[in-house]
Structure formats: C-alpha cells, structure tokens
Amino acid sequence: MSLPLLQVEKLNKTFQGNNDQLFRALNDVSFSVEAGECVGLIGESGSGKTTIANIVAGFVTPTSGDVVYDGQSLIARNCGKNARSTMQMVFQNPMNSFSPRMKLGRGIREGLNYLSSMPRKEQEKRVDEAMEMVGLPLSYKNKYVFEVSGGEAQRAAIARAILIKPRLLLCDEITSALDAEVQDQLIEVLRKLKEEMNMAFLFISHDIKLVRSFCDRAFVLQDGVIVEQGSVEQLYEHPENEYTKKLVNAAILNLIE
Ligand SMILES: Nc1ncnc2c1ncn2[C@@H]1O[C@H](COP(=O)(O)OP(=O)(O)OP(=O)(O)O)[C@@H](O)[C@H]1O
Ligand SMILES: [Mg+2]
Incomplete structure (x- = not known):
C-alpha cells in the first residue's frame, strides 16, 4: 500500500502562556491525508487548528511529534523548503x-x-x-x-x-470572512481544483456544515485533542462525541436563524 501524502504523528505543542505557565495547545494529534483527498479539521476557536496548519507549513516547530510529507520527515533537520515545494x-x-x-x-x-x-x-x-x-x-x-x-x-x-x-493545499478558514453566497462560489473553485488537478486539502473550518459539503473525511479537535473522526456524513448525521454533537447542533441552529 502506498504511503499517505501527509502523515501527522503524535504532534504536541506547548506554548509559554501568561504568567510563564506552560500551555498545551496540541496533545498527541495524529492523522493522515491521502493524495487527492479532502480532509476537514473542525473545532472551536482556540482548539489548535491553525497551530496544526502552521506546523505542517513549517511556520511553527512542534514540541514533539513528526510530520511526514510525501515520504519525508519535515521535522528532521535540513528538511524544509524543498520538501514542502508541492x-x-x-x-x-x-x-x-x-x-x-x-x-x-x-x-x-x-x-x-x-x-x-x-x-x-x-x-x-x-x-x-x-x-x-x-x-x-x-x-x-x-x-x-x-x-x-x-x-x-x-x-x-x-x-x-x-x-x-501543489499536491496539497492547506486552507485555514479561507471562507470565514465571506458571506454565504461567496463561500459557496469558493467551494466550487476548490471542487474544480480537486477534480481537475487531483489536489488534496486540509480544510480547516469551525463550520461543520461547510466541511460536510466539501470534505471526504474530517476530524474534530477539542482543546488540542482529536475527539472524533470519520466520514463527514457519519460525523454530521451520527456524531458520537458530545463536543461533535454540540458543533452539529450549533450548525443546525445557524441554519434556522
Ligand atoms: N505563538 C503562540 N504563543 C502562545 N500561545 C499561542 C500561540 N499560538 C497559538 N497559541 C494558543 O494556542 C491555542 C490554539 O490556537 P490556534 O490559533 O491554533 O487556535 P484555532 O483553533 O486556530 O482558533 P481560531 O478558530 O480562533 O482560529 C490558543 O489558546 C492560542 O492562544
Ligand atoms: Mg485559527
């Protein structure tokens, strides 16, 4: 079996918080993205979504754990820009x-x-x-x-x-600042990229409804921990975790408003 395009393994990130106390933003986060696959990352503000994207992109160094992209560890020394060129x-x-x-x-x-x-x-x-x-x-x-x-x-x-x-596009809340109609238009653009260029996506959003409309699979992050993952239908229709249920209910309420 071929390796996934992106493999995130037991990622931990600790930040220096207020009063010099350590703050654990990511706790043993592991997931993978196959070539051409669209994976959603859902979670409330502060759950650690951007921190994950920033580590994968090389802007932030993890405290521990690894990111393997196209078969190469990105965290190991001397493995930066070139390995990330796609x-x-x-x-x-x-x-x-x-x-x-x-x-x-x-x-x-x-x-x-x-x-x-x-x-x-x-x-x-x-x-x-x-x-x-x-x-x-x-x-x-x-x-x-x-x-x-x-x-x-x-x-x-x-x-x-x-x-x-590129083979992988990291999208961090790229439609959040836009109204619903423009959001839909941009999702159509991403669909085209996926189909015509076989691009893979790590699609970050706090909006589970949006993730459901575009992604194949998703995982749910709460306070730096992956609490549930599965197909987008499964997460939206039959969430098992209380936090996922809360996100789904919030999305449904939004729909009614
Ligand atoms: N450079 C940093 N120094 C200290 N704390 C940080 C730093 N970057 C992020 N954090 C903290 O880590 C936690 C996760 O932040 P992150 O930006 O990853 O959340 P997020 O899920 O992307 O939130 P949002 O939906 O608001 O964008 C937050 O509590 C944040 O304050
Ligand atoms: Mg963010």
Missing part, C-alpha cells in the same frame, strides 16, 4: 494576502518566486491559467487588492497558491 497554504483574510502597493498580476506571480529560473513568458502563462482556473478575469491583473471584493481577493490568493501546481 504544498501551499491559503489564509483567512484575503485582503491581507496581497501588498496594497502591488497590482494583483504581480502579486499572484510572486507564487512562482522560488522558480525564478522559469522564463517570464512561461510565468505569465501560468498566472493566466491559474486565474482562469479560479474564475478571475485577466483584467484583474491591473487592479490593486483594495479595488476588489473579499471573494475576488481570495480567488486571487488561491490562484497564487496553485501556480506551482
């Missing part, structure tokens, strides 16, 4: 994803920075393809981020992330 992350606030001094065309092209040997013409072609993929008119290359909507800026951020044709 992984990209998209963040919550699209307006902060681009410099206000840079036109979007140039901002998106920055996603190819580390492939600087690529001829400029080829780079432009990649940018055009990526913009088409996310449904952004090419004329938007000449706009600044403050001239577009939040949804359009997030499409541009996704375009930048997919320039290198």
Whole structure:
C-alpha cells in the first residue's frame, strides 16, 4: 500500500502562556491525508487548528511529534523548503494576502518566486491559467487588492497558491470572512481544483456544515485533542462525541436563524 501524502504523528505543542505557565495547545494529534483527498479539521476557536496548519507549513516547530510529507520527515533537520515545494497554504483574510502597493498580476506571480529560473513568458502563462482556473478575469491583473471584493481577493490568493501546481493545499478558514453566497462560489473553485488537478486539502473550518459539503473525511479537535473522526456524513448525521454533537447542533441552529 502506498504511503499517505501527509502523515501527522503524535504532534504536541506547548506554548509559554501568561504568567510563564506552560500551555498545551496540541496533545498527541495524529492523522493522515491521502493524495487527492479532502480532509476537514473542525473545532472551536482556540482548539489548535491553525497551530496544526502552521506546523505542517513549517511556520511553527512542534514540541514533539513528526510530520511526514510525501515520504519525508519535515521535522528532521535540513528538511524544509524543498520538501514542502508541492504544498501551499491559503489564509483567512484575503485582503491581507496581497501588498496594497502591488497590482494583483504581480502579486499572484510572486507564487512562482522560488522558480525564478522559469522564463517570464512561461510565468505569465501560468498566472493566466491559474486565474482562469479560479474564475478571475485577466483584467484583474491591473487592479490593486483594495479595488476588489473579499471573494475576488481570495480567488486571487488561491490562484497564487496553485501556480506551482501543489499536491496539497492547506486552507485555514479561507471562507470565514465571506458571506454565504461567496463561500459557496469558493467551494466550487476548490471542487474544480480537486477534480481537475487531483489536489488534496486540509480544510480547516469551525463550520461543520461547510466541511460536510466539501470534505471526504474530517476530524474534530477539542482543546488540542482529536475527539472524533470519520466520514463527514457519519460525523454530521451520527456524531458520537458530545463536543461533535454540540458543533452539529450549533450548525443546525445557524441554519434556522
Ligand atoms: N505563538 C503562540 N504563543 C502562545 N500561545 C499561542 C500561540 N499560538 C497559538 N497559541 C494558543 O494556542 C491555542 C490554539 O490556537 P490556534 O490559533 O491554533 O487556535 P484555532 O483553533 O486556530 O482558533 P481560531 O478558530 O480562533 O482560529 C490558543 O489558546 C492560542 O492562544
Ligand atoms: Mg485559527
């Protein structure tokens, strides 16, 4: 059997909290993502979701545990940027994803920075393809981020992330700052990426309903501990853990409001 694309093994993270007390943000977190699979990570604010994404992306060092990506340990020494060259992350606030001094065309092209040997013409072609993929008119290359909507800026951020044709996209609450209709449009963009580029996703959200609509499997994080995992239908229709039930009920109530 082939190895999963991403394997997170017994991840622990302790932060220095207030009054110098140690605070355990992650407690023996283990999960995997297969190539082309979409895995949801659900949990309330402060449960540790972003900390997991930041460790996988290499922004934060775990206290212990390992992250194995494409067969290579990312935590071992000398295993950073190159090993992560087919992984990209998209963040919550699209307006902060681009410099206000840079036109979007140039901002998106920055996603190819580390492939600087690529001829400029080829780079432009990649940018055009990526913009088409996310449904952004090419004329938007000449706009600044403050001239577009939040949804359009997030499409541009996704375009930048997919320039290198990543195998894994880490999405941290990427639709949370947007209204429901724009959320749905972005999920359609992600579906297209999954189908046409066979991309895998770690899709972080506090919204179990959204995770159900897009992901294959999901796991539920409470105070840094995975309390339940399974198919999204199973978690939504037949949650076993009390915390998962609470998240499902909150989502249903939201629907009625
Ligand atoms: N650099 C840090 N130093 C100290 N504590 C931190 C640091 N980063 C995160 N924490 C703490 O770790 C816990 C988990 O934070 P994290 O950002 O991973 O939560 P989250 O699930 O992403 O929350 P949200 O849904 O609000 O984004 C929080 O209590 C947070 O305050
Ligand atoms: Mg977060």
